[in-house]
Amino acid sequence: MVTVQMNPEVQRVLGPEGMAQARREAQRADCATCTKRITGRANVVVTGAGGMQVRVYFTHPGCMASSVTELREPSDSPADDMRMVSLPPLPGGHGRAVLVAQLESPQYFADTPAAELTDVLAPYLLRQGFEPVGDTATEPxxxxxxxxxxxxxxxxxxxxxxxxxxxxxxxxxxxxxxxxPARWRRTALESGQCTLYYGPTELDPASRDFPTQYRLLEDAAQDGRLLAARVPCMDRARLRAAAANE
Ligand SMILES: [Zn+2]
Known part of the structure; x- marks a missing residue:
């Protein structure tokens, strides 16, 4: 259980809803300063409080104090800070090779301070056709x-x-x-599709413990933390051929 520290200014910007959400998200956060997983205590750092986009970061107590600040230049593309996990098809699932994308540290925005926080990429992905999923067995x-x-x-x-x-x-x-892994590539390239999930999970890109990874993904789906879509998957040779035929 990670306990969070929020200075009074952070509390004012986030409001009760945002504070409750920050407490939840801190349970699976990496430090925005040193990028290592946070356990024990997390400081909450808020950026962009003067504008439309409020972003929330978590830091180790020793790495940065809880504050409202400009931590770094807001990236044009939050996807710069993304990590991706691949998983072979889920047992009993839809049979597709799986990709799971998540941001290195959660980023949210609110239209106004103290409004509900929205994941920074979610509106874009929903516009693109991603849908919220409640389980990992259904094909998106x-x-x-x-x-x-x-x-x-x-x-x-x-x-x-x-x-x-x-x-x-x-x-x-x-x-x-x-x-x-070979099994992932074979499954994805032969069927020409894979499923792409996006959202905060505790999946570890380095883990080969697939049963645990599947369980973490299913937990995230059941918690309503995931958006998903099926995405065509092809190697470079087929991509070139497809582009030549357009
Ligand atoms: Zn740190």
């Missing part, structure tokens, strides 16, 4: 104009590779190294 809607492109890179350990996910405007939603 297919977004035909998104694409996930896994690429194996010589020299990286077996199973390692780069993954790029583009949205319907060919904007990069995610790009970076992701462990994609």
């Amino acid at each position: 809607p297919l977004l035909e104009r998104w694409v996930a492109v896994p690429a194996q890179v010589p020299g990286i350990e077996t199973g390692g590779g780069l993954l790029t996910v583009l949205d319907d405007q060919a904007e990069v939603f995610f790009t970076g190294p992701v462990f994609t």
Whole structure:
């Protein structure tokens, strides 16, 4: 159980709803300063209180005091701070290879101070066609104009590779190294689709304990923390061929 520290100014900006939500989100937060997982106590840092977007970060007590501040330049793309987990198809699930995206540290905004906090990427993903999911057995809607492109890179350990996910405007939603085991790639490329979940989870990109990872994903779905969509998945050769045919 992580207990949170909020200075009076932070409490005023967040209001009762935001404070309650910050307490919940702190249970699975990484430190915004040193990026390591927070256990025990978390300080709440709020940025952007003067504008439309209030963002909430968590820090270790030793890393940064609870404050309303400008922690860093607001990124144009919160996806810069994203990490991605790959999972083989869920047992008893919809049979697709799975990707789970989450922000390194939760970011929320509220239209006005003390309003309900909204995940910073959720409005964009809902506009794109992602839907909230309550379980991981149901197939989410297919977004035909998104694409996930896994690429194996010589020299990286077996199973390692780069993954790029583009949205319907060919904007990069995610790009970076992701462990994609042979079973994941085979399942995703043969069917030409994978499911992409987004939301705060406690999944660990380095873990190979898939039963635990599945359980954490299911917990997040049942808590209403996840948005999901099916996304076409193809390797670079097929992407080039598809682009040539357009
Ligand atoms: Zn820290």
